[in-house]
Amino acid sequence: MKVIRGGTVVTASDAGPADVLIDGETIAAVGRIGDVDAEVIDATGCYVLPGAIDNHTHMKMPFGGTWSIDDYDTGTQAAAAGGTTSIVDFSIQVHPDGLLQSLEEWQGRAAGTAHVDYGFHMAITNANDATIADMAAIVDAGVTTFKVFLAYRGALMVTDDQFLRVLQESRATGGLVMVHAENGDAIDLLVHQALAGGQTAPRYHAVTRPEVFEAEATGRAVRMAEFAGTPIFIVHVTCRAAAEEIIAGRARGVDAIGETCVQYLTLDVDDLSRDGLDGFEGARYVCSPPLRDRSNQPFMWDAIRLDHLAIVSTDHCPFNDEQKRLGLGDFSKIPNGLALIQHRVNLLWEHGVREGRLTPSRAVELLSTAPARVFGLTGKGSIAPGKDADIAIFDPAREHVFSKATSLMAVDYDLFEGRRTTGSVRTTLVRGTTVWDDGKILTQPGHGRFVRRATYGGTD
Amino acid sequence: MKVIRGGTVVTASDAGPADVLIDGETIAAVGRIGDVDAEVIDATGCYVLPGAIDNHTHMKMPFGGTWSIDDYDTGTQAAAAGGTTSIVDFSIQVHPDGLLQSLEEWQGRAAGTAHVDYGFHMAITNANDATIADMAAIVDAGVTTFKVFLAYRGALMVTDDQFLRVLQESRATGGLVMVHAENGDAIDLLVHQALAGGQTAPRYHAVTRPEVFEAEATGRAVRMAEFAGTPIFIVHVTCRAAAEEIIAGRARGVDAIGETCVQYLTLDVDDLSRDGLDGFEGARYVCSPPLRDRSNQPFMWDAIRLDHLAIVSTDHCPFNDEQKRLGLGDFSKIPNGLALIQHRVNLLWEHGVREGRLTPSRAVELLSTAPARVFGLTGKGSIAPGKDADIAIFDPAREHVFSKATSLMAVDYDLFEGRRTTGSVRTTLVRGTTVWDDGKILTQPGHGRFVRRATYGGTD
Amino acid sequence: MKVIRGGTVVTASDAGPADVLIDGETIAAVGRIGDVDAEVIDATGCYVLPGAIDNHTHMKMPFGGTWSIDDYDTGTQAAAAGGTTSIVDFSIQVHPDGLLQSLEEWQGRAAGTAHVDYGFHMAITNANDATIADMAAIVDAGVTTFKVFLAYRGALMVTDDQFLRVLQESRATGGLVMVHAENGDAIDLLVHQALAGGQTAPRYHAVTRPEVFEAEATGRAVRMAEFAGTPIFIVHVTCRAAAEEIIAGRARGVDAIGETCVQYLTLDVDDLSRDGLDGFEGARYVCSPPLRDRSNQPFMWDAIRLDHLAIVSTDHCPFNDEQKRLGLGDFSKIPNGLALIQHRVNLLWEHGVREGRLTPSRAVELLSTAPARVFGLTGKGSIAPGKDADIAIFDPAREHVFSKATSLMAVDYDLFEGRRTTGSVRTTLVRGTTVWDDGKILTQPGHGRFVRRATYGGTD
């Protein structure tokens, strides 16, 4: 048994001083814990938070002829260092007929390597009969969410009839459908036109993926769900125009749930024009949808404050400079993705809580409780008896400097190099075991386990 | 010490089996509680809920020459019988210059009589210099919310400049402004016209207070707050048109918080045409804003499910048939208000949770956690260590029949007479003391205490 | 020379008594015309209207293995009988590479056969390089509008990148893009599912093309134009949800122009369930998008009154019962289209003007002036000097009964059989020649000429 003493326990509902008694992997009690025979973890002066959940990561993911550079070992070390105790990673359908083989491959890559718990979403890239037929089995396997891409034509994109089939089947199985909402056809054209016109630098990645096509695809996805009578989850909303389509759908009664990522709150499109690395530094900031004009940010903060958007994740998908250089002379070949999993909690606390935009409870809801509820991580997302003892101890006085030197992410740079926060994650426990403490990873690969997830309850 | 054993503890964040240890008035711990020297309350098979908070009640309120028939004794007995452990009642400014004397009068009427805890809002009816000058003192007294009426011309209504002064001062003091949003000028005209035209029956109450004037005033209130840079709380939203003004304001970044009341989800305008009591039964259903066409109800359920509206209260304001008969021959003299405080939890659970529209956690949020957060009841609204031991034990198998016979409300009828629910509140504790158990009130008047409330944190 | 005397001349701007002097094919003067050596056409008691323009017809169109039953002879006789003096018909790209050959074929079919003037839109079904390259030549040929279908997958549908290319090129050439806005992918799925489930009757045509997919595609089309910086024309808007997407786009500054068709104002989805003809009568009412629930109609009338929608056309595309029976046992094989060109003016006058929803000037604008302006029929659309003498003399006292007996349309039934109007077109002139008078066609095929159209001026 362990007991965390002296901290301020924060849940999405409330915050106050309390001890947390852990029995094995589970929280046994919260409150005034008398003398018990237990290892004491001192949390004086600290917030005791439910471990953060990052429901949007891509570890060891094949993309554009390479693989994202974090595997489930390095990536989950970084997660733990940043207070994240569970991830839900994307298994991608890489075989055209059916889903089970692809899931097995992802399970295989993750097995025995992770430090924090992990689940999978199943991304459907070919929604034919065989694939649809597998969806129930995937849900039965505890993979209760399906993702479709309306972008990446020729690679991941589904057509709207495929999308609708997935929604229909998800209605039957209880699975929740997640959507990457950008208009892949239109973007594909713009990319070809840009390249044909000699516009090859990283910043054209953003030029060719304008806000309007994110808004369009978002509105389309919401309409699809409206017809299917299902909820819908819109991943990585970046801008006002797209968020307004979600608001409009919700006003019509659609349970449209939107997520944004921490980069859309803290970085912007000008980062794609950074001129280091012989003019190619901007490639590090290439992700999809792209970083946006910073004029969107006040709205985006309002959107997470007022619950127009329910979750802040990372879309962690890291690539080294060498990998990014695949796109030298052709921005469309730059692997898409940012290295962020370690930084989310610190960034959201700094700019959200410390700067007065969010209460601690709302931050916890965005980082942990809402992802747990939406994604069926029934044992996680709060500090409550019976829950897994997934806990982040956050020291609000601890100065933190983002740096490659302190990053556990496998990339050879840090996007926030030199930026500072006051407040940082000090200690991270996953199912009662301390994974990260004061700068060190204490577990071996394999401590993290696959989590079977429940289906979404249908109420946001 | 007491321990509630064997139940399923539900908070806004999560739900699961847990014991609750109570030390004196406070929750000491939640979880696996070993052997302790404590009175055991068995909650096997039951939900253990945070005591419900009714932030919208009118006990012993002067209205139209009479007084609402429940005082703080009977009204809070009924509250407890319905699982409500705190109310926030309205103190009305009945003296033109300043607020303190009015508050004292309300404090005096409540002192020593209540069974559950209570706070006050301060309704401002004359926002002159003396009144504005008192606002800070009112906040200091723990009355952190101010209400203005845009309706009831000649009685309670403020003009928009007064409204704006209240918003400005609330910005300075941290007080949250609540608004009764109906256009009093327009309604006043329609009432006079109806009476002049011989339309005197209760149903003309609804005819003369149409949805469009609620929508108008709601939009106006949101715009006022938008200018003032403050949050705004819209009480008793009844219909889609009004709710859409809130949604529009929130989309513009205004922290506009809407409440509906359980009657707008379960009764409708046709109830005003009930023909019992020699054609005057409809008078029992007269409240403002009025019950609406039932075509609004699916939207209203969506609105509380999707958090367009944040709270479900009652606007409890009971009048006997004899009092209602003040409006015989003139609907405008029917005292406005319904007797509902005892029924809210059962009704919302039946039609919300049992019928699949709400999760238990969302119901708890609507009934307790959100009111606590918005209204600064920092010691209430959740089951967590350090919180007041305000608890409702809800037995989902218990059959309940609404009836005058089982109502503790002072009115001589029951609006839901004969309607049934499966599931009912069995036991209610207020600060560790059992107030209601299995059909009986166990406390004496005065158990309930005045609660000083904190200011709204500014994040919804 | 001819002079029309004694009537009330109605234009979109005004209405008043005036004579109209015609010199050859052209209006020479309007007003008080003294003694002139001219044939007198008496219009006493009648409205003298600009000839109606039907910008949405399909004569002799290949569809689903058959051809629409009106050719440019019968179809334009019916047009003239209904007061329509110009049509803009759809030439369909039936050859994959380029547009010119298809246009030539359509020109060939029409040449020498029509009684009223005609232009062509060019429907693009394969927007490849060769096709895009032809667009400028098409515009030069006086065919200044291009249509794309977001429906009819596998037949006419374009993908969004093709759509965008057409928009981009239209921006360069000045061509206006028209969109059939239904989501073809989603509909295709629903159709297959319905047929697989044994739902084969005509009414399933409507079930499988729900409003939400029209709204979706409408919103998508508006977003595409928003990006391209072009105007966009949405054909045959049927319902509130779709019209609201147009309103939203216009509020963002997009010049999105919507058209509805007279059937969406006067028929409804229940007509698809008509049980005559051994249960197959409903097939006569199969068009796309389908007829809608009649609850849309008050909004649709508001929409044309308040200029949310700018034009009322017919989408005339007639098929005999025998042709409709291609879909016996499979609604998806029912040729889509209604026979309506003769009835538009009478229907809009009856239900619009006579019933008080529209002024005569607004009716003229919807039927003639707006189509002329939007579609570049610079010589038409008004009664003004220099304009073609295209005139409909409408007798408001003339009783009319819709009937196969009086229909000049080639179909073997009349959709409105037995319905009556008070007021009917008495006489129709095209470029100064009387084509229709008092029940008779007076011209030979070939009187109608191809009209080269100007490009849209870009201001609605």
Next chain:
Amino acid sequence: MKVIRGGTVVTASDAGPADVLIDGETIAAVGRIGDVDAEVIDATGCYVLPGAIDNHTHMKMPFGGTWSIDDYDTGTQAAAAGGTTSIVDFSIQVHPDGLLQSLEEWQGRAAGTAHVDYGFHMAITNANDATIADMAAIVDAGVTTFKVFLAYRGALMVTDDQFLRVLQESRATGGLVMVHAENGDAIDLLVHQALAGGQTAPRYHAVTRPEVFEAEATGRAVRMAEFAGTPIFIVHVTCRAAAEEIIAGRARGVDAIGETCVQYLTLDVDDLSRDGLDGFEGARYVCSPPLRDRSNQPFMWDAIRLDHLAIVSTDHCPFNDEQKRLGLGDFSKIPNGLALIQHRVNLLWEHGVREGRLTPSRAVELLSTAPARVFGLTGKGSIAPGKDADIAIFDPAREHVFSKATSLMAVDYDLFEGRRTTGSVRTTLVRGTTVWDDGKILTQPGHGRFVRRATYGGTD
């Protein structure tokens, strides 16, 4: 008889070369006019426009202890010099009970003095029984429009019940209600606060009348009309937020008609900070609602192009510098109003037509045809037989420099001093008589006549 030869006649429907034959006061014919015994006015190279109608002027109006400096003589000379052939001026209810006496006073001041035709709106400032009872007589007198002010508390403002009574009675009489939509109560408070805080300069006029309170009052007015089942006319819309309330109302089916004024398209809030005249030059630019941030202007141009707003007027209400100086040291005492009647046509043509935002026909619609239709000037607003021969001959090649030297407005400055346009009104006829030609006024006071107006037809 006169004949205008060689010009391009522009109406709201079309534009083309035509002669205009005038017989006495009336247009006899338009088109090819052969040899007639008539005075020839050469319009070669010019546009022949329907005389502009300015439906929003304040001649000789009492305001804040002074009178607007133009009377019906000087003001209508300036009107004619700017191509405006009719004005609809505001008669203000200056006697509390009833309207007739006030109208008589206005009629008396105007009688025998004007050069162009004029009508009156009746502004209602005290909607009591006597006043309402007079409305029918006012309509019978040809004054078919009523204005209410939601601003100017203590002077002109009506309460919402008064507003509603006016709407109800207007529904009965056919009168159209116009609204000055700013929240007078809120503004009144802000003005007092600003002055109390020493903020006395002209620019605080704008600070104390923010956009949000215009948007609020606009939304309120639309809701009022929605309830009353009447159309509503919103005068001088200045900004996006207010226009969006009109768009929203129209989308709900309300016939809400919006007007903007040429100053909101061409001047902006920074003009209130002009520092000439010892820092008081900004006072010249004080009007209500105030000039806005120029970021609104692209939207405002879209709004008139896309018919979200239907009319561009001036709200002409001129005050000399000496009068403006009444507000030295107290901006609230600066007489509100701008001198603009002479400049509207030239400005709208320059920035609208010449710069490509509007077609000539749309400009004519905004300046003349729409005001004529909405305000029941049945004999005006177009160039058509039977219409009054009110004509502006506009020479698109004529260079014009705005200047006090060439202004006929009575103020001792010109707001646009030194700004240039290419294109200017050369000749203006009112009922067949040339009032203005090539820089000179040719008529005597009294040529202009009172115009009885019809009621609004109810269709926008």
